[in-house]
Amino acid sequence: MTEATEALAVPLRETHAPPAPPHRVWTVALAGLGALLCALDIVVVSTALPALQADFGASLSELEWTINAYNLVFACLTLTGAALGDRFGRRRMYVAGLAVFTLASAAAGLAGGSGQLIVARVVQGAGAAVLLPLTLTLISEAFPAEKRGVAIGVWGGVTGLGVAAGPLLGGAVTEGLSWQWIFWLNVPLGLVMLPLAARKLTESFGPRPQLDIVGLVLAAVGLTGLAWAPVRAPEAGWGSAEVLVSLAVGIVFVAAFLRWEHKGARYPMLRLALFKNRRFSTANAAAFLGFASLIGALFMITQFFQTGLGYDPLKAGVRILVWTATPLLISPIAGALADRFGTRPFMLAGLLLQGIGLALLAWQVEPGVGYGSLVGPLIVAGVGISMVFPSVANAVTSAVPLGDAGVAAGVNNALRELGGVFGVAVAAAVFTTYGGYGSRTDFLDGCGPALWAAAGIAAVGAVVAVFAPSRAAVE
Structure with a gap:
């Protein structure tokens, strides 16, 4: 054994006993808030880009990297974050990830140029990569399998709220205060959560004695x-x-x-035998495709409401809420029902509804379309993704032994983030093939096909969900 591995080979302490019921409430609350912070910062910067360009004189490439720096690091290190939690303690690494995220948020608020902001976003993404997968692992440890769906439903709803509130919060804060406050708002919440997490979360470890x-x-x-x-x-x-x-x-x-x-x-760090479990592999494939569809569509719809329909960022964010806020209401219900009826029906129905809603929306993209014509498709798509969030997470964590829950959550989060990157790339490629930013008409010519592509990705996810088993088979 080398000196480096000896230093990392601290005594293994497995803790798989669920915490006392009062601590379960704290676990769900802290896991949900951690997921909320991570999800918010995926999208909150998008509506502040014009203000950043005005303040820093940033180029288009620099503006893109204020978003991509966070998302790339987040996607690429989330599996690492899960493995660190398994090895050194999930509570300990949750606190460490939250501390890094909070400090990086303060650094972003203090940034004096686009380069400093991008560096802060890189560090913020690293903190989120540790924090987010452990939120799901902590819930898996705290709740027995038969009660996990409700907790994961709450987690999924709050995560969806982060995506929903991002454009709205970013627009409101940028217009009412300044762009710096979209980062400063993370700091007091993080400072409150840190001591609570250290006191209220129960420590647990994975089964591997070395990293x-x-x-x-x-x-x-x-x-x-x-x-x-x-x-x-x-x-x-x-x-x-x-x-x-x-x-x-x-x-x-x-x-x-x-x-x-x-x-x-x-x-x-990852037992490849897990992928022989059909529940685990199909749920992860559905997560990748569901998020590719969601984030690709979000990329286009936020622009559609501003460039295509002429709304300012705040008004656009408010109108999109009928789509993006539904997880807060639907996900807890879907999670509870999945405990009773299995996860496959909710994955399948959710991806179908998401695809149908986006297809109806793509069909409505034309000059002069009224907002009222868009509400129905947005709600249908929102209900769909609200069913997918908790059912996929529940399927992944319940398909593996408890000792592998951390890495399973890491795989799921990594594939979700990679799916988001893939979805934006597909939407952008289709958009530039059929349209562009030359005029409003050019934009609408590209936006419709891009939304059809997002609907198609959701449909492929529904086909994958057909092959998922209805009940868990732990391997």
């Missing part, structure tokens, strides 16, 4: 390559050397990671 450092590095580099390519493709082109090399590096390193985990790692 799989080689696996962590291979996974991080591979996921970075796969995520970098679609982020850069709209500007550099899919046939550019940068994008092709990025894809090649991603594929090679992911393949090396899988081989290492299968044959080389003494204590693999």
